[in-house]
Amino acid sequence: MIPKDCRRLAEVDFPIAEVSRHAVREKSIRHGHPSTLHLWWARRPLASSRAMLLGLLLPDPCDPKCPLEFKEQAPKLLRQVGSGNPGTTDAELRRALLKFIGDFANWDLATNRTYLDVSRALVKVAHGKEPPLIVDPFAGGGSIPLEALRLGCDAFASDLNPVACLILKVMLEDIPRYGSKLAELRDICNEIKGSAEKEIETFYPAGTDAARPVAYFWARTVRCESPNCGAEIPLVSSFWLSKKSTHRRALRPSVLRRPGEVPWVGLEVFEPSSEEEVPPGTAANGRAQCPCCGGVIPPKRLQTLMESQRNGVDVQFDPAGQRVGGARLIAVAYTRPGVTGREYRLPSDNDYAPVLAAHRRVRQLEDAKVAAGTTAFPTEPVNPIRPSPNARGLSAVTRYGVKTFSDLFNARQKLSLYYLASAIRLEERSTDRNRSAAADLVAAALGKRADYSSGGTRWHLTFEKATCTFSKQALSQTWDYIEPTAVGFTSGSYGAGLETVLQAVETLAAAIPSPGQTSVADAGHSTLPDASASVWFTDPPYYDAIPYADLSDFFFVWLKRALPSNRDFIDRTDPETTLTPKREECVWNSAYVVEGKAKDGAFFERCVAGAFAEGRRILRDEGVGAVVFAHKTTEGWEALLSGMVRGGWVITASWPIATERSGRLQSQGTAALATSVHLVCRPRSEDARVGDWADVLRELPNRVGDWMERLQSEGVRGADLVFACIGPALEIFSRHAKVETADGREVALAEYLAKVWEVVGRSALAQVLGTAEAKARNGAAGAVEEDARLTALFLWTLQSTNGESAEAPSEEGEDEQSADDEEDEGGSSGRKAKGFTLVFDVVRRFAQPLGIELPKWEGRVIETKKGVVRLLPVAERAKQLFGDDGAQAVAARLERETAVGTNPLQELLFPDVEAGPKVRGRPSGGKRTGTVVSDESLATAGEATTLDRVHAAMLLQAGGRTNALRALLRAEQERGPEFLRLANALSALYPKGSEEKRLLDAMLLAVPR
């Protein structure tokens, strides 16, 4: 037993870089990975969960209270894996243990016998015979409890969401119990799947020759409204079918006209030899363009037209079975014996016949009741309200007419889900436990079929297979979609889905020695007794980022039809909506009202505080806790931390672990978090003392400074670094019962956090520009002006962990934007604005305490819209800096007048402004002084700042005005060191590959030495 005051390894050190590397790599592993069992959003990697658990479970050998038994046994065990040298000293043993933790985070070793045995034996030496209980009350897809079981611990996993609970039950209970009889399970699963296949087969016929269709390409359609046209426009975002380098295929539209008839858009399949040969799609930026007349249907009208067809995912047939509108088949992908890869052909009437048959069958079944008041197809309504500013949930498709979950699938897709659900339903109550466990597994495959075959499924252009509906944590509105066949084994079929599930079962069965316990429960009301858990390790929702319950309904509507006697579904279904429970969900989701108020950030905070208080109650006296969190706003962090502190916890350590490939998150210069912070915590002791504000403030800068240095050496950068500093800062604050000022005023957490952001900002500035800037607050001598500090901080925050450029291009297959993306990002022009962006909340937290007044720089260096701040690209500053004459004219003058004054540029910049640069926004203090704003940098009206001059030089470089540039640089050298100091600092900050960096570096080369 580890004594209460003995520190755990994760409280003193952690192999951040090594575990990050494994965690990121794990994201690209599919085959057999437990996450392939069923989709759950934002799962934590197993690598980081396993490593953190070991760090929490094992004592630090350097701690004087570390049990001797552990120090004796651990080296012997470690020698079995040859992971580092346990040596002879405590420090050496600590290092070897950390090395083991880092090595074992590797997915390739996750089922390695020796590593499994050694890790379980280490846990046993530390905790005794009785396995420690690990509790995760926000268990979701189950990464944490799964790893607890792997390490030989007991696990208690609960979640509010019944879909998550089904995943947890299959993974943590069924598989460890029945997984050893995999062959038998496999047979039963195939039997269930086989009976559904028999029903659906006729609707997905094989075709007359040996060719087998694998996916049908559909386009939603609208009628052109131009006078004298009226053509049916197939809405297509891209005419590409395959971009495989050896096998390029695309569709070419042509206009067929017959006298007296409306024109028709004909199609042919061809082999393009270049990108240019493929015509642009007919739908983009929320509008549609008619290929026949060029007429445009604007966004609002397009929405109305889609609404009138309930999103238009289905074909419309007349009573005689003739297609009269709605979705149109545009291509069919098929396989042929002896030919690898996919081939493409145009659809024929034969392809519509089974679709018509499916429509008729759906109509017959529509009124059928399959179980207690449940219809065959999901008539449950989709909530049209956008959950929060940072999440879309299901709301995007409702703007285009989706009303119920049925509207998300075409008739044949619905039928394929119905038959699979029916086959499962026949077995789910079987008294043979193997059969009911198999039914759960096929239910997981049912989820896959829904995900890979809906009105939002796309075709991966290089892999030539279906991609899932949820490539994001939201439903996107698409124009064209693909419908994979349900039969056979190609992607999206029943068979492919089931095979993926069974592979995951196989790896899981090999890794988990005995089952855990799962339960559907609100994290704020645990069923566990007091002081029962050794480790409370959890990953709560990230504020407003993911509306789990809304998203899960996409699956729930089918699963509840397949498993009507599942207790979790029965107990938890919201009686009003017959969907998953929403009110108790611990997220900001304005679509739901609790106690008369829409759920917001304050609700989230209350909810996590309740869960943390429960965690504290059920934790044993000597136990430890850990919480994973990631959020891109400081508000999200403040809500979480205040919940933790209110719940009675002290933060003792924190480790940022990279869990995402940063380039992938968001392309194009937006700060995206690649790490999740793991906060290690302990119950705050009853006799914690009152802290002195002055002491706390004194300790803060050093702690943050040291921490930044350590993390940077491990490759953590930018916004990730900012949020990773919260841990050590909170260690200082949270260990006190409360913190008071000299005159006895209690300091609120929010006030402290404001200080933390300030200290982080100052440290960053000191690093990139020097100490004077970090101290500067309106007018410190020797500091560059506000705009330079703002720009430097902005770029510093944008830097990304993993060293990937902020401008990394988006991945293949994700480059086709969906309608709702475009609408969100496009503004009026519909095109994405250039420049780097950060959330306003983050910029504001930094700027204010460092004396940077954002409104002053609005329109000059930044532009704020919808809560996002954009750093204006240098190119966009040309007119501002040089006026309408443009850089060329200015350069010409510069070249002529190289002899003028100390700085020729000074008189030439801002030509359009009479008394100084035009700055939009209000000056602080409320006094408007025309277009001039008084502040340190612009004290003398019209004086350009150092940043302005650096940008001007970059523009001269861009314009190829070498002589003018030289003249300017000479003048700057005479003037002082500021110009070069800033230019060099910015060169280190502008993302690699950015136009700015290129210009700046070229300009610096021109500096005379």
Ligand SMILES: C[S@@+](CC[C@H](N)C(=O)[O-])C[C@H]1O[C@@H](n2cnc3c(N)ncnc32)[C@H](O)[C@@H]1O
């Ligand atoms: C970040 S996810 C956990 C992900 C998990 N660690 C994984 O790797 O898959 C948060 C989970 O909290 C659940 N949740 C939200 N509110 C809850 C509540 N009040 N009680 C219990 N669980 C809740 C959500 O359903 C979601 O599964």
Ligand SMILES: [Zn+2]
């Ligand atoms: Zn037209």
